[in-house]
Amino acid sequence: MISQRPPTVWIDDSHAIVRRGMAACLQQADFVVRGESAVLSPEPVPDDLDVLVFEYGASSLRRAVRLAEGRPTRLVATVREVTEQSVREMVDAGVSAILPHSTLTADALITSLRSVVAGNVALPGDMLTRLLLHVTQTSHLGPGGLNTRERSVLRLLADGMDTRGIAEDLCFSERTVKNVVHDVLTKLNCRTRAQAVAVATREGVI
Template sequence: MISSRPPTVWIDDSHAIVRRGMAACLQQADFVVRGESAALSPEPAINDLDVLVFEYAGPTLRRAVRLVDTHGTRLVATVREVTEQAVREMVDAGVSAILPHRTLTADTLVTGLRSVVAGNVALPADMLSRLLLHVTQTSHLGPAGLNTRERSVLRLLADGMDTRGIAEDLCFSERTVKNVVHDVLTKLNCRTRAQAVAVATREGVI
């Protein structure tokens, strides 16, 4: 998804003033805001859209997942009430970043979306514990199930590093890092990097 063109984003929120505020922050950070909606109405134009920012709700989450299916658009959810169930549902659905309204600032919004556009996840540290409480249906993979390289990459993911940072730290190419991450997700039966970090931490792999 990394490209020379400015990243494109669609903003969905039930409050117009919140939408306009996020749009202004992102436009100042060189994002192109394609449009806005409330509860995904009007329906976002997904073609060539890098990021869909939407306000979390059960039905909205399901609609957002269906909309971006096969398009490669990344999902970023804003959350008014952070609960274990909400975090579990979003991570399991493949949401790349979760931004609580109580801590949402111009900096956290821009930083979170830039991380997502770079192919990473943006999950607040205090949410990781919620994920560890989630007993997923993933494999119970012990430390021997991942090789040294895979565990090294996982540790750096847990530290919040992006693909480029991991590549520089381990002296790998970015392609190699992406391949390792793919292998880790497959072995742990996870859809997202956030899930993989949570499962690996719970299982004692990292």
Template structure:
């Protein structure tokens, strides 16, 4: 069986030696010290906190070979979790709970393309993903011409000859909302009338 090459980075020799000896006891791992030892299939990084300098280092080495990272950390802020994931951190082990068995499990999971996160961190990461999905959907609702789906709907009905009251009833908006949409379009696109707005939209292929 081919050995999995694992590199270990820790802030002090005692921690580094402990992690190295734990992983070296497993015949499936070929372990080397140093975060930039190459090539690496999994990187184990132990730290008290995810500092900006360490994040920068992780980002750089992730760009080199994309090896997954097992992070053994004393404290990880929720705001740092997404940045850590972007740096290829796939497993997070709180230092107080980082037993030898859990460390080995984390490295095996990372090598197999999986990950290990404490439940609270997993929940926070899912929230981040949901927010990103919502932002992406919101961005997609604005077409290449810079019009929102609501503006396009109003323009299409204007092009069909509908008046303000009819558009409001059809789209379940107030008449004031429809007027504000049309006024906003006119101001932003420098249009001088509703007819001009419809003509502009047709020429640009927006409707």
């Protein structure tokens, strides 16, 4: 999702100092901070909101997904304690980026949100490893499987490349890459690129 206007973001965290710190960092990077909350109270207004940054919790995840449903709003979760279950739940719910508090820096926050706004995912490598262990679904591939072009795009996604990098590497247009990614997500029954890479890796497709 690339926009000509400054990207808009809502910041949710139980600690006011953390919220203010994230807001200050993002405002310096030309993000427009629409508001802030603790445990999604007050509830964000999702209209024309590009990114909702929320503190992960079982109830907050459900509320964030409900708020973003049917909208282009991207979900970014900050996590105080990273577990295999929490990573699995967030990726299955369609969260585009997961940011552990223990490693969260201004640069990491800004880079991750810019990547998410551009339509990519931001999932640390150790979390991808955790995701690869997620085997709750036995089969995602339909009868047709994935074609050569789709597997090529998936391999580059697994290498951490973004849409522009994949387009340059394969000599495709960025629109073509986005269309291929959309087809892959549909075939694999996945919500995010990270989940698609994990599923394809687990099933030996790439």
